[in-house]
Amino acid sequence: MTTPSTTTTSSAAAKVSPGKEISEGHRDLVGQHGRTTIADQVVSKIAGIAAREIEGVYDLGGQAARIVGRVREAIPVGGGQSITQGISVEVGEKQAAVDLGLVANYGVAIHDLAAAVRSNVINSIEQMTSLEVTEVNIAIHDIHFEDDETTGETAEPRVQ
Numbered sequence: 001m002t003t004p005s006t007t008t009t010s011s012a013a014a015k016v017s018p019g020k021e022i023s024e025g026h027r028d029l030v031g032q033h034g035r036t037t038i039a040d041q042v043v044s045k046i047a048g049i050a051a052r053e054i055e056g057v058y059d060l061g062g063q064a065a066r067i068v069g070r071v072r073e074a075i076p077v078g079g080g081q082s083i084t085q086g087i088s089v090e091v092g093e094k095q096a097a098v099d100l101g102l103v104a105n106y107g108v109a110i111h112d113l114a115a116a117v118r119s120n121v122i123n124s125i126e127q128m129t130s131l132e133v134t135e136v137n138i139a140i141h142d143i144h145f146e147d148d149e150t151t152g153e154t155a156e157p158r159v160q
Helices: 040-052 063-074 110-129
Strands: 057-060 087-091 095-105 132-144
Touching: 040 057, 040 087, 040 095, 040 110, 095 110, 110 132
Parallel strands: 095 132
Antiparallel strands: 057 095, 087 095
C-alpha cells in the first residue's frame, strides 16, 4: 500500500501539495506579499501543549492557577482544563518570549525536566510559527507526590 507523499519545508512542518514547494521568500511572517500576525493566545497554546508532552510535568501553573483550573473543570458548560494555564508570552513581529510555571513529579531531575520542557517549547513554537524564541523562563512551583492524590476517603482519626 502506497501513501501519497507530501513535501515539507526545511524550516517548518508545513504540508504543501505534491510537486509544490514554499519559496524562501514566502516563509517570512512579514514580506512583500503581506503580513501574518500570530496572537499571544496561539503561542501560549503551543507552549502549553509542548510543555505537557514532557514526561515528568504533572501540571502547569502555580497554586492559584491550578485552583482556578479545578473550578473551571467543575463547570459543565465552557469549562475544562485551560491549555494556557500558568503560561504568559510576549509576541512580537519576529520573536517570542515565554514564561511558564509548572509542577514536577517527585523523583524527576528538575534541571533535566526544565531543559527538556524548554527545548520542546522552543522547537514547537519555532516550527509552527517561524518566530524566533528568545527565552523560555521556567518556574518550578511545586513537586507532586503520588500520596497527594485525594481518594475521597476520609482518614481514620489518629486519636479517639
